[in-house]
Amino acid sequence: MSQAAKTNYILNLYPTTKLLFTLFIALSVFIVPTYWYAYAMLPVCLIIAIAAGQGKEFITLVRNGLLILLVFIFLMQAFFYPGAQILWQAGILKITQEGILYGLNMTSRILAIGSAFILFFRITSVKDFVYSLEKLGLPPKGAYVVLATLQIIPEMKKQTSVIMDAQKTRGVETEGTMMVRAKAFLPTISPLILSSLASTEERAITLESRAFSAPVKKTHLYEIYKTKHDTVVRIGMLVALLILIAGRILL
Amino acid sequence: MKTGIKNDFTLMAILLIPVCVAINMVGFQIAQLLRLPIFLDSIGTLVIAMVAGPWVALVAGLITNLINSIFNPVYLPFSLVSMAVGLAAGFLSMKGMFKKVWKVIIAGIILAFVSTIIAAPITVILFGGVTGSTGGAITAVLLASGQQIWTAVFSTQFIQEIGDKLLSAFICFLIVRNMSDRYLSKLNYGQIYMKD
Known part of the structure; x- marks a missing residue:
């Protein structure tokens, strides 16, 4: 908004x-x-x-x-x-x-x-809603999970079409009978899953270098009243x- | 590694949740793009259940439905189903049910049962037996042929779930088998799937 x-x-x-x-x-x-x-x-x-x-x-x-x-x-x-x-x-x-x-x-x-x-x-806005839940006692990690999910979804949807195009160039068929289309599912989703899972490691290092899981009181850059x-x-x-x-x- | 509800929410597990929620949604989207007659919208939940345990999977299932219900509130009551599937898959994985093909088939059938048993009462009590998906037509045919509403909804639900869960379980089996030991070793339940 x-x-x-x-x-x-x-x-x-x-x-x-x-x-x-x-x-x-x-x-x-x-x-x-x-x-x-x-x-x-x-x-x-x-x-x-x-x-x-x-x-x-x-x-x-x-x-x-x-x-x-x-x-x-x-x-x-x-x-x-x-x-x-x-x-x-x-x-x-x-x-x-x-x-x-x-x-x-x-x-x-x-x-x-x-x-x-x-x-x-x-x-x-989900951001405000999550903020108010955090004030009510939701752990900051929970707030992070919800907001990060909302960011990752469009990113992964974009990546899906990239992978699908790449597999099509390689000869994987995405049109035709149901069996043919069903066979295209695995080559599309498995690179997506494996690459996005691997990226969580980097994200962990990045967040940890900013003291994400340090047991201290967190402050907010954004507040509503x-x-x-x-x-x-x-x-x-x-x-x-x-x-x-x-x-x-x-x- | 120590496991259990208190120890399972490690940083790696927490960071996996958004990714797996997104995988649930993208799986559904790809199934739609390829015009497949099943949903395949619980792959992320199953993957996270296998490598990060039942409790993290329960949270991932809940968040998937919460985010879906921002745009379609019908998903909200079905959060219970996603949570139960995550939990059940986690416990099945701890028992080694995702390690061999024949065990994966049994696990898929159990998961289909779990989601049917929880989804059907929600469908009947809150929505009178239909939720607008293609299953509604099957339910109507069964009702017209004189079946009781509960039998009709249970059968419809199970028919839809069985293919979906079998295939999802099998896909997750293939994916987790391809994960590196180095990566699996960082997750609480990863050692179940390590190669040696």
């Missing part, structure tokens, strides 16, 4: 505040019994994403990650959930009232929790949660 984006007050919230919001949505869809509420969480998340300037990415991820799955799940429940009230029947296939209801309930909750989760990572916005948002969520629970008990 650029420095300009940092002036946005949603992006500026402390990572754990945003995580609590995700947990708040996840909990509340189990407190409120109607599926309308859970479905309404998608537009809520969308509005927050747009306000944070992440609307487009949010929609793409929800569409690619959740949409097809939800349609599948809904059809599965509609057709196969055991029920007595049959709405439509053809041969062994039947749609029941109970199935549709169960399908709506299940998909609404997956959609709500899924989109809250996607929203969290759209408005929180909680603001009064965080307190306001947290109290707001607590009040909303109490209202929802009270409503569930009284109604």
Whole structure:
């Protein structure tokens, strides 16, 4: 995230505040019994994403990650959930009232929790999130592992295509029947694995020369702080949660 | 070398985690590029389980799913599966199950069972039996032919896992066999695979 984006007050919230919001949505869809509420969480998340300037990415991820799955799940429940009230029947296939209801309930909750989760990572950089976890007690080595992984993945993907091209020049076929394609897998992945494993030794020496595993308190070059916005948002969520629970008990 | 959960997280093991997580993802990507019908997304976890032990592999499995779930939250509950596969592979390797071809086959079958037993309940309870992959169609056919949801999901899952885990285990066997003794000697569980 650029420095300009940092002036946005949603992006500026402390990572754990945003995580609590995700947990708040996840909990509340189990407190409120109607599926309308859970479905309404998608537009809520969308509005927050747009306000944070992440609307487009949010929609793409929800569409690619959740949409097809939800349609599948809904059809599965509609057709196969055991029920007595049959709405439509053809041969062994039947749609029941109970199935549709169960399908709506299940998909609404997956959609709500899924989109809250996607929203969290759209408005929180992993760097900030890991920093806040470190403040909560995650060992610095754990933080290193997560951040290093995020760096290594694109690097290795690049290396994969280099190796694949090299093997193609050598005559390894990557097109054709399934057996031919399957045979290309090993010559691609084994040089990749062996070379990247060997590089861990050099990385170990480099890190050790900077006292990576020295048993001292580590300092940070990069820090983030909680603001009064965080307190306001947290109290707001607590009040909303109490209202929802009270409503569930009284109604 | 001292082993166990307290001693396994050496610097070398910690540095292997990011690499093996990346291998998991790249393995999946290559399988997609070559249009293979299996995932091959646990090769990194198996390799790290063999050379750095079950506990490090458990963490590698967890991180793989956490990072995948940044883009697709469906992966999140399946972290348990990756963790269990890492743990199981580590213990199998300690028993020498990745040293001979016939043992690798048995290890692959055991790993397929482990991941089925953990993945199927998650699929049924959280997602009602489908997770959007091609397996959904098989599950639907089994359900339509009158099978119970649990039987249907267990069978689908096992059919998908068995090929995947057998092949992954075999690939890891070949890769670890090619590692140099000099490198293996720096890892807590490397001596299992040293040549003499």
